[in-house]
Amino acid sequence: MEKAKKWVNENVVVVTLIVLCVLFGIGNPVFFSVKNVINLLSQMCINALMATGLVYVIILGGIDISVGGTAALAGVVSAYAGLMFPNMNSFAAIVILVVSGVAVGVVVGFLNGFMIAYLNVVPMICTLAMLNITRGVAYVITNGQPVYGLPDSYAFLGASRLFKTESMPNGILPVITIFTVIVVVLMHILLSKTVFGRHVYAVGSNKSVAHLSGINVKKVTLSGHIICSVMACLAGVCAASKIQNGQPGACDSYEMYAIASAVMGGTSLVGGSGSIARAMFGVAVIAVIKNGMDLMQISSYWQKVVIGVIILLAVIVDMAQKNKKE
Amino acid sequence: MEPILQVKNISKVFPGVKALTDVSADFYPGEVHTLVGENGAGKSTLIKIISGVYTPTEGRVILEGKEMKFTSPGQAIDAGIAVIHQELSIAKDLTVAENIYLGREPKKGRLLDRKKMNQDAQEILDFMKVNMKATQMAGHLNAAQQQMIEIAKVISKNAKVVVMDEPTSSLSESEIDALFEQVKILKKKNVAIIYITHRLKELTQICERVTVLRDGCKVDTMMVKDVTEQQIVNSMVGREMGDYYNKHEHTRGKEMLRVEGLTRKGVFENISFTAYAGEIVGFSGLVGAGRTEVMEAIFGATHIDSGKIFLEGKEVHFNSPIDAINANVGLVTEDRRRTGLLLQKKIKENISLPSLPKHKSGMGFVDTKWEVDVAEEYMKKLRIKAPNIDTILSTLSGGNQQKVILSKWLVADSKVLILDEPTRGIDVNARSEFYTLMNEFVEAGGCIIMISSEMPEVLGVSDRVIVMRGGKISGELSREEANEQSIMNLASFTSDAE
Numbered sequence: 102m103e104k105a106k107k108w109v110n111e112n113v114v115v116v117t118l119i120v121l122c123v124l125f126g127i128g129n130p131v132f133f134s135v136k137n138v139i140n141l142l143s144q145m146c147i148n149a150l151m152a153t154g155l156v157y158v159i160i161l162g163g164i165d166i167s168v169g170g171t172a173a174l175a176g177v178v179s180a181y182a183g184l185m186f187p188n189m190n191s192f193a194a195i196v197i198l199v200v201s202g203v204a205v206g207v208v209v210g211f212l213n214g215f216m217i218a219y220l221n222v223v224p225m226i227c228t229l230a231m232l233n234i235t236r237g238v239a240y241v242i243t244n245g246q247p248v249y250g251l252p253d254s255y256a257f258l259g260a261s262r263l264f265k266t267e268s269m270p271n272g273i274l275p276v277i278t279i280f281t282v283i284v285v286v287l288m289h290i291l292l293s294k295t296v297f298g299r300h301v302y303a304v305g306s307n308k309s310v311a312h313l314s315g316i317n318v319k320k321v322t323l324s325g326h327i328i329c330s331v332m333a334c335l336a337g338v339c340a341a342s343k344i345q346n347g348q349p350g351a352c353d354s355y356e357m358y359a360i361a362s363a364v365m366g367g368t369s370l371v372g373g374s375g376s377i378a379r380a381m382f383g384v385a386v387i388a389v390i391k392n393g394m395d396l397m398q399i400s401s402y403w404q405k406v407v408i409g410v411i412i413l414l415a416v417i418v419d420m421a422q423k424n425k426k427e
Numbered sequence: 428m429e430p431i432l433q434v435k436n437i438s439k440v441f442p443g444v445k446a447l448t449d450v451s452a453d454f455y456p457g458e459v460h461t462l463v464g465e466n467g468a469g470k471s472t473l474i475k476i477i478s479g480v481y482t483p484t485e486g487r488v489i490l491e492g493k494e495m496k497f498t499s500p501g502q503a504i505d506a507g508i509a510v511i512h513q514e515l516s517i518a519k520d521l522t523v524a525e526n527i528y529l530g531r532e533p534k535k536g537r538l539l540d541r542k543k544m545n546q547d548a549q550e551i552l553d554f555m556k557v558n559m560k561a562t563q564m565a566g567h568l569n570a571a572q573q574q575m576i577e578i579a580k581v582i583s584k585n586a587k588v589v590v591m592d593e594p595t596s597s598l599s600e601s602e603i604d605a606l607f608e609q610v611k612i613l614k615k616k617n618v619a620i621i622y623i624t625h626r627l628k629e630l631t632q633i634c635e636r637v638t639v640l641r642d643g644c645k646v647d648t649m650m651v652k653d654v655t656e657q658q659i660v661n662s663m664v665g666r667e668m669g670d671y672y673n674k675h676e677h678t679r680g681k682e683m684l685r686v687e688g689l690t691r692k693g694v695f696e697n698i699s700f701t702a703y704a705g706e707i708v709g710f711s712g713l714v715g716a717g718r719t720e721v722m723e724a725i726f727g728a729t730h731i732d733s734g735k736i737f738l739e740g741k742e743v744h745f746n747s748p749i750d751a752i753n754a755n756v757g758l759v760t761e762d763r764r765r766t767g768l769l770l771q772k773k774i775k776e777n778i779s780l781p782s783l784p785k786h787k788s789g790m791g792f793v794d795t796k797w798e799v800d801v802a803e804e805y806m807k808k809l810r811i812k813a814p815n816i817d818t819i820l821s822t823l824s825g826g827n828q829q830k831v832i833l834s835k836w837l838v839a840d841s842k843v844l845i846l847d848e849p850t851r852g853i854d855v856n857a858r859s860e861f862y863t864l865m866n867e868f869v870e871a872g873g874c875i876i877m878i879s880s881e882m883p884e885v886l887g888v889s890d891r892v893i894v895m896r897g898g899k900i901s902g903e904l905s906r907e908e909a910n911e912q913s914i915m916n917l918a919s920f921t922s923d924a925e
Contacts, residue, residue: 295791296783303780306769313728313758313766314781314835315749373771 113418114365114382117411121386125393132396139262139273145388146281147172147336147343147352149381151359152366153288154332156380157325159363160292160305162372163217163224165329167209168359170236172337172352175205177239179338180248180347183255191257195280198258198342202334209235210330214323232356239349248347259342277339284335288328289377301325305372333359358387361412386415429492431456431619432477432508432588437486439472446472449486450645452638454588456617459610459633461624461651464640464663465854470623473640474590477621478510479503490588509586513593513852514764517573519566524548526565527579551579556605570762571598571714578609589613590621595629596851599714599880600915607633625854627656628883639663664856671859672887675866679890680704682740683874684756684843686725689734694720695898698734702843702874707865709889709909710878712918716895718878719761722845726758727751738843752781757836759829761847761878767832768820775802775816777831781839805834809864826857833864844868846877850884862888882911894918 109116126132151168158165179201183189186197213231216222258280262272292298300321303311312318336355341347365383368375390411394404430453439447447469454460462470475481477488479497488495490506497503500510517526524545525532533543548561557575559568565576574594581589591610595603610633613620622634630637630651637654639646639662646662660671681704689698695717702708710718724731727745736743738754745751751758760766769777779786779798786794802816809830813823820828829849836844846865850858865888869875879885885892892909894902894917902917 294793296787296793297791299776299780299783299793302772303769306771307766309766310769310780313726313748313760315747315752315784316780317747317749373769 113415114367114379114386117365117415118382118386118389121389121393121411125389125396128393129396132393137392137396139275141388141392142278143275144392145384146275146277147340148355148358148362148387149281149285149384150332150336150339151355152362152380152384153285153377154329155359155363156366156368156375156377157288157292157301158224158329159360159368159370160301160372160375161322161325162305162308163322163325164360164370165213165224165228165326165333166356166360167213167228167231167235168329168333168336169352169355170232170234170239171205171209171330171333172340172355173349174209174235174239175202175334175337176341176351177243177248177347177349178205180251180255180341181242183251184248187252189252189254191254191261194252194254194342195258198255198338199335202338203331205337206331206334207327209334210327211323213330214326217326218319218322236349243347243349245349247349249345251345253345256342256345259339260345277343280339284332285377285381288332292377297321297324302373305374307373358408361408361416362387365412365415383415386411428455430454431491432621433489434473434477435487435489437473437476437483437488439469439476439481440484445643447476447483447643450640450643451486452645452648454619454621455636456587456619457614458635459614459620459622460636460638461622461630461634462638462640463624463627463630463659465856468640468663468854469643470640471592472643474510474592474621474623477503477588478508478590504584507587508590509581509584509588510590511574511577511581511592511594513596515570515573515577517565517576519564521565522561523552523559523563523565523568523576523579524561526576527551527561527583529580531584547583548579551582555579555582555609557602569715571602574598575602578606582609582613586618588619588621590623592623593625593852594622595624595626596848599712599918600882601713601919603629625852625858626881626883627659627855630656630659660855663854671855671862672884673859673862673866674887675870677705677707677866677869677890679706680872683738684725684876685737685740687735687737689721689724689736690732691720691724691730692732693898695724695895698895698900700893700900700903702876704842704872704874705869706890707869707875707877707888709885709892710876710895711880711882711885711892711914712895712901714880716918717898718895719847721895722758722847722876722878725751726756726845728758752839755840755842757781757839757841757844759832759836759844759846759849761851763825763828763832768828770821771819773817773819774806774811774813774823774831775799777820778802778805778816778834778838781835785839801838802834805838809834810860824857825851826853826861829853829857829861830864833861837868841873843874843876846875848879848881849877850879850881882914885914886910 131137155165179198182197182201213228216227217224257276259277261276262274263276264273300316303316304318304321308318337352340351362383363380364370365386366380368380390408391404432454435451437447437450450473464470476483479500479502495506527548528544533540545561552559552561559572565573594606598606610620634651636648637651638648641663683702683704685701687699690696698721712718723729725736727748727750743754764770775798783793786797788794806816811827811830813827850861865875886909890906892904892914893900894914896918904913
């Protein structure tokens with residue numbers, strides 16, 4: 102009994118997830134259907150990519166709230182790029198999407214990271230400003246209109262599914278899920294198993310100690326922000342691919358979900374600890390809430406409130422555990 | 428005379444460990460009563476019970492004849508028990524005066540009476556003969572100066588019982604003298620002082636009574652004038668212990684580190700010295716003389732305006748610590764909790780940190796097998812007392828934390844080790860072990876530069892002593908020439924100084 106209690110205390114987010122699944126399953130049994138589960142897996146992906154990037158930055162002791170705008174900008178840029186190649190096949194489309202995403206991500210991430218690490222701008226302010234700038238630029242270059250007219254190959258990444266069968270003519274396995282799993286796993290390995298990842302944790306734990314241990318704190322911080330923005334951009338291009346057009350207003354408020362997922366997954370806002378694997382549970386919680394409430398036909402206004410409340414509860418419980426430990 | 432504070436039959440049990448067993452002691456007004464004992468002996472637990480942080484599992488705390496049942500530190504403070512902690516709790520973004528009167532600011536009606544606050548604070552500082560302005564920002568002061576603020580705080584509170592937990596560990600000789608002047612004044616005011624220190628020399632200077640704790644039990648309470656230092660040490664460790672500096676004769680080897688004309692405007696000027704393999708060079712001087720700053724600059728953590736550094740005869744430029752580390756130089760900083768360790772991380776993660784890049788496998792992956800092997804090797808070699816290599820650093824004692832830091836640099840293949848106050852806050856036994864490790868290091872051909880403000884340590888351990896004063900090197904003494912007087916002459920400002 103003691104051991105079970107201890108496990109529950111250390112894995113609040115997992116417990117929350119299970120409880121929510123049960124509740125929503127009772128609310129509408131369709132929740133557990135194969136179709137819905139596949140839907141869920143697909144819906145989680147965009148936030149999963151974004152949250153993965155956020156984990157790096159939060160471990161470093163900073164924050165990045167510009168990710169929503171950055172994602173939209175990447176979506177729009179990739180749509181324009183896609184329009185230049187109307188005859189591209191699915192594979193080429195993926196390449197174009199990823200390359201545009203990475204390009205935008207590197208630029209924005211570099212700007213964020215440089216200002217934060219080298220010019221000592223407070224991360225909250227810097228990324229808040231960048232949120233406005235990226236979102237603004239997206240609107241400017243599109244004149245507020247969606248970028249449409251993209252070939253179907255463009256939607257392969259975001260909307261297609263593999264393994265079409267008779268009972269599932271649309272396919273079983275969403276391509277976006279495969280893509281997300283690959284990227285997230287790679288980023289997880291980078292963070293948890295490489296020297297760079299250790300440096301990220303060290304800088305987040307204690308900058309002075311990291312510096313005196315020979316770590317280039319500024320460089321690591323810059324890299325972290327570039328990773329975060331690139332991940333946000335990959336999320337953004339996936340979102341654009343999903344609806345087959347680039348919307349300047351896409352990914353609105355996604356930064357909140359991404360940060361909430363990371364924090365629910367135990368990534369401490371003071372830095373130095375956290376993991377991508379656990380953040381994915383946070384991502385799952387949010388996806389389940391949204392999906393479950395959709396199935397129960399709860400209005401989206403209420404959804405916003407409910408999500409906020411559940412995030413607060415999960416974090417408060419988590420903090421209480423941490424304080425008890427000390 | 429009646430004791431003002433008594434602890435009777437105090438026991439304290441934590442899950443899995445009995446920290447105190449049936450400890451009783453009396454504290455008299457106007458007297459300094461010192462608690463000595465190794466780390467883990469129970470001194471800090473006893474203090475925390477007296478100051479209301481813990482409640483005793485058994486036993487009573489009696490203040491002025493009345494039994495006290497403190498359930499919070501605030502209650503103890505209100506009852507007149509003030510504590511100066513070893514870990515400074517100074518608000519860096521407030522001024523000295525604001526720190527002294529934090530929570531008790533003088534008011535004019537409902538508004539803060541800043542003028543009175545600054546005046547009163549300055550009075551206390553002047554009284555303490557500390558060269559500090561009440562309006563300075565506390566964050567700009569160094570550790571020693573911040574501790575002066577803590578002492579000023581307590582003086583301003585007019586407490587009945589003052590607990591001082593290793594107050595001198597960051598102080599220079601002259602500041603310690605100033606502190607002892609304050610202690611004498613407090614004694615005249617009939618304040619009972621409970622003093623904790625590892626520096627046994629201080630016992631004869633300032634205290635009347637000493638209680639020795641060992642493994643949570645009281646071994647004895649003695650009057651200082653009736654016992655020798657050796658007797659106290661023996662009580663603390665429970666056996667006969669010889670001269671714990673373990674000094675051996677070393678043969679000096681080749682030139683390892685040479686600095687010429689190192690200057691940083693306003694901090695240090697024209698620093699030149701040479702350190703050789705096989706020797707421990709002691710760096711003495713008053714706090715604020717610039718020793719730490721010189722070493723941080725040599726290590727590449729801060730910049731220099733001019734000057735040259737030579738490693739094993741070849742000129743080097745350390746633009747950042749990574750350069751120094753790659754050149755096999757290590758720095759053990761003066762504040763291990765703030766700048767020495769990742770407190771929330773495991774032993775093995777701390778030990779491997781500077782050496783990770785040198786032990787990469789494949790595409791930048793951490794060599795986890797190497798990390799485990801090397802951590803276990805050094806835990807054994809340095810006799811680090813901890814459950815295993817995955818233990819979190821914050822749970823270790825000061826002495827063991829320091830050993831982890833030393834392991835870190837040994838694993839990084841350091842040939843030159845700069846130690847800044849390496850045994851601060853560490854008990855007798857652990858210190859002795861540390862000195863042995865230092866000797867082993869130099870006997871194997873390493874070179875140690877040790878900054879220390881503790882005279883007996885400098886005299887006991889160094890092969891020669893370099894003294895700094897006001898940012899410059901004022902002199903060098905051989906082991907034979909070095910004694911308290913000669914060092915103090917070089918360290919202090921006198922009328923013949925420049």
